[in-house]
Amino acid sequence: MATKYTGHTGSAARRAARRVLPSADGPGRVMSAVDRLERATELDGASAKLRTWVKKAPLGRARDALHGRWLGHPVHPLMVQLPIGAWLSAAALDVLPGQRRGAGALVALGLAGAGPAAVAGWADWAELRPPQQRVGLVHAACNIGAVALYAGSLGARGAGRHGLGRLLGFAGLTVVGAGGALGGHLAYRQAVGANHAEGLAARVPSGWQPVGELADFPPGEVVRRTVGEVPVMVVREDREGTQTVRALVEQCSHLGGPLAQGEIADGCVRCPWHGSTFRLSDGWNVQGPATAPQPAFEARIVEGRVHLRLRD
Ligand code: FES
Known part of the structure; x- marks a missing residue:
């Protein structure tokens, strides 16, 4: 039987969508939350300490290589392809039967690629303006959380607890997805890594x-x-x-x-x-x-x- 349209249902759905998504009236919840994050000055104390450590790291000429000067644009977005691609593929194998070994190997590959990508990201982060550093800090925290979940996933798989390993892997993918969304905000909304000239x-x-x-x-x-x-x-x-x-x-x-x-x-x-x-x-x-x-x-x-x- 065909569903009858009612104006009430339609406007309720529109109101619900407007709460999360941007509308003609203004930003939705997601955009407002990230905009608030840009102004979260309570993060600045932690940023200042981390920035000092990152700037003091004896990277020498490698620092420019990590920024991507040799490439003509930032190298961090390129390097995150490995962990994200490997973890996404592991999730796909996790829903298929008989793919435990392959999924575990991809989780390990993603963990191996996450370290170098993080080093490049921190090098870029240390040279940003405060609103960008605030978003970058939460982006990094998500990615650290994802690495912890995937490390747990790998450990569980090694111990034969494949159900738990899969669960931790899916949780890691969700968290790294949230981190990736903030990375998108940094790149496209806050123009980090863009050529400003x-x-x-x-x-x-x-x-x-x-x-x-x-x-x-x-x-x-x-x-x-x-x-x-x-x-x-x-x-x-x-x-x-x-x-x-x-x-x-x-x-x-x-x-x-x-x-x-x-x-x-x-x-x-x-x-x-x-x-x-x-x-x-x-x-x-x-x-x-x-x-x-x-x-x-x-x-x-x-x-x-x-x-x-x-x-x-
Ligand atoms: S070096 Fe950052 S604005 Fe010039």
């Missing part, structure tokens, strides 16, 4: 653009100008009478830090926020945490005026 480069007008008289740029000093609406930092170098003008988009590709307030040394600018270092001549990120180079300009001097053009 890319959108600005796209707004630079094409062709040569005048930015002022050469005399407006004292040698060795950083001067902030705009090209169209895009802020740029300009540095004039005077080497034995030869004038060279260098210019980069002013917002750091890492998290938008003000490069015009950065330190100039050895032909590079060092971001005042987290220390990413960019070569002035071409914007190359010689040191992270920035994983993307900084958009750079060519410069020419015509009749005493400086003109800039975005490099290809």
Whole structure:
């Protein structure tokens, strides 16, 4: 028999959905909870201690590799594919008959991959702004909880308690899923790992653009100008009478830090926020945490005026 539509049932269902999902009236419960997490200053004490430890870790040049400077974008999202993929596959085998050994091996593989992924994640986390660190902290706590559940699952399977092993595995998958959702919030809502200079480069007008008289740029000093609406930092170098003008988009590709307030040394600018270092001549990120180079300009001097053009 066909179910008769009633306006009451429909509006009750809509009200229930609105409580959890965003609606035209505003964010739902999930979004509000994560937004509250961004503002949870009570997490800042723990963040400060952890950040000090992570920054002190003797990682040397490996720190940049963990950020993903060699790849041009963060490496952590790539590394989490192994544990998540292995654990998801283990869950699939757990619902099939006769797949105990395979499922156990995948749980162990996921545990082996979780460690390196976590190290890369902590290296990135230590260079974030406080609202991002708060969400990142809970993201990490979920993942630690998932690792504990999967370690328990592996132990139970080894002891022949396969029912418990499966149960702990499903619980671990649920918790790692919650952690993954927060990871998505970090990446897509809070723009962690995105190139914060890319959108600005796209707004630079094409062709040569005048930015002022050469005399407006004292040698060795950083001067902030705009090209169209895009802020740029300009540095004039005077080497034995030869004038060279260098210019980069002013917002750091890492998290938008003000490069015009950065330190100039050895032909590079060092971001005042987290220390990413960019070569002035071409914007190359010689040191992270920035994983993307900084958009750079060519410069020419015509009749005493400086003109800039975005490099290809
Ligand atoms: S904003 Fe983080 S290094 Fe520039």
